[in-house]
Structure formats: C-alpha cells, structure tokens
Amino acid sequence: MTHRFPVHVYYEDTDLAGIVYYANYLKFIERARTEWVRDLGIDQTELKANEGIVFAVRRVEADYLMAAKFDDDLVVTTTLDTISGARIVLSQAVTRDKDMVFEAKVTLVALSETGSPARLPAILRRNLH
Template identity: 75%
Template structure:
C-alpha cells in the first residue's frame, strides 16, 4: 500500500539559491505521514485524548539525491516496510514526476503522553494488515 501526498514548493521553502532547504524535506514527509494516518480514519487528537497514545519519530535515515526548486510540484510516497507491536518502519520518497529527489527510512513509535512505549492502536494495526 502506497500513500501519496502532494507538495508545492513555495519561496519560503527555499534557500538563497532557490533550492529547497534540507530540513524542509522532513516537514514534507511529516505532513505526508499526518495525512496518511488521517486517511486511515485515525483522529490523532482523539487517540491522545481517549487512549493516551501519541506517535514519535525514533529514527530517520535520509538520502538527499537531487534538489527540488522553487515552484516544483512534488509528491511524497509513503510505504510501510515493517511493523511490530509498538513501531512502524516506513520508506518515504519525495519525487518530482518520477525522479526521486529525497528518500528516507523513518521509524515511528507509539508512546504514552509521559514518553513510555505503548502498543500501536488497534485501528492502525487493522489498517496495516
């Protein structure tokens, strides 16, 4: 299952050379993960309120392959690589047309509001199996 999310590069996303500032790719993939979870029917505010569970990024391994530029239309593709009881490993690619510009392997963990490990919510486990 691949989830797609569109991103338009604004001037504020770029550096003086008109190239997307490296940290903004992390914002792009974060937005894509938020929409991916929302598209699964998960209300993260309710999840926090009702079950006391939130998601945190545990690890990011990123490769910057080619620059995106001002006014580019990008797509973030999110795929699940692995899942355990408390974590999900994703690959997220940022593309311009079919060219991969940025690729990351992201490990997301479920935690309590106090930062302790938590089991992935049932709705997430059901949607990913």
C-alpha cells in the same frame, strides 16, 4: 499500500539559491505521514485525548539525491515496510515527475502520555493488515 501526498514548493521552502532547504524535506514527509494516518481512519487528536497515545519519530535515515527548486510540484509517497507491537517502519520518497529527489526510512513508535512505549492502537494495526 502506498499513500501519495502532493507538495508544491513555495519561496519560503527555499534558500537564497531557490533550492529547497534540506530540513524542509523532513517537514514534507511529516505532513505526508500525518495525512497517511488520517487516511487510515485515525484522528491523532482523539487518540491522544482518549487513549493517551502519540506517535514519535525514533529514527530517520535520509538521502538527498537531487535539488528541488522553487515552484516545483513534488509528490511524497509513503509505504509501510514493517509493523510490530509498538513500532512502524516506513519508506518515504519525494519525487518530481519521474525523478527521485529525496528518500528516507522512518521509524515511528507509539508512546504513552508519560513518554514510555505503548502498543500501537488496534485500529491502526487492523487497518494496516
């Protein structure tokens, strides 16, 4: 299952040269992950309130492949690589037309309110299998 999320590059996303500031790619892929989870039928606010579970990024491996610029239209694709009891590994890519601009491998973990590892919610596991 691949999720697609469009991103338009605004002036605020760029540096003086009009190139997307490197840290903003992390924001782009975070927004895409949020919408991916929402599209799986999970309300993260309710998940926290009802079950005390939140998601946290444990690891990001990122490759910046080419510059995106002001006014570009990008697409973030999110693909599930692996899932275990408390961990999800995703591949995320940012493209402009057919060009790969940025790619990342992101490891997410489920945490309890106290910050200790928690099992992934059943609805998430069910919707991903």
